[in-house]
Amino acid sequence: MAVTTIARSGSETRIAVRPSFDEVYAAHYADLTVQLYAYFGDRQEAQDVVQEAFYRALVRWNSISSYDDPVAWIRRVAWNLAVSRWRRARTALSFLGRQRRAEPQSEGPGPERVALVAALTTLPDSQRRALVLHYLADMPVSEIAQRERVAAGTVKSWLHRGRAALAAQLEISDLSDSAGGA
Structure with missing residues (x-):
């Protein structure tokens, strides 16, 4: 429903009829969408931009x-939004164009590694931590003992028991006790 305003100044009376939002939307949504569809080449993008402008x-x-012309304001906002989206898309495409075409391929873990990780998960936490810190992080027994707040002999015991459990699970027959002093 249009809104009518009456303004009086001296002997002059002006009547201004302002259209309602619903009237403007119904009359101009399709036209603006067609204009921006021609610009974008994508009907969904055009509809999104026009909806945002009307919002x-x-x-x-x-x-x-x-x-004087509320539709001109809506049209300008819609075009500004369209240009912003176009620039954003152009920047994203430019960025993607500078990226490597193919991601380097690497082989997955071998069956031995999968078996080792699976076997490690069956060990008690203390033994697993000791084995990982000692063999993968190259930490000496004394440093592991300090970190875990236990005696060095306890860490050596964890390492020995962990190696024995892994050997039994992985069916390793020749496992020497050369754990760097453990």
Whole structure:
């Protein structure tokens, strides 16, 4: 429903009819969408931009409806949004164009590694931590003992028991006790 305002100044009376938001939307949504569809080449993007422009107009409708041409404001906002999206897409495509074409391929873990990881998960936490810290992180027994707040003999015991359990699970027959002093 259009809003009518009457302004009187001296002997002159002006009547201004401001269209309602619903009327402007119904009359101009399709035209704006077609214009922006021609620009984007994507109907969904055009509809999104026009919807956003109308939403922004609705939020400010009390002031925008008093403009001489509120549709011009909505059109300008829609075009600005379209250009911003186009620039954002162009920047993203430019970035992607600078990236490597093919990701380097690496083989997955071998069956031995998968079996070792599976076997490690069956060990008690203390033994697993000791084995990982000692053999993978190259930490000496004394440093592991300090980190775990236990005696060095306890760490040596964890390492010995962990190696024995892994050997039994992985069916390793020749396992020497050369754990760097363990």
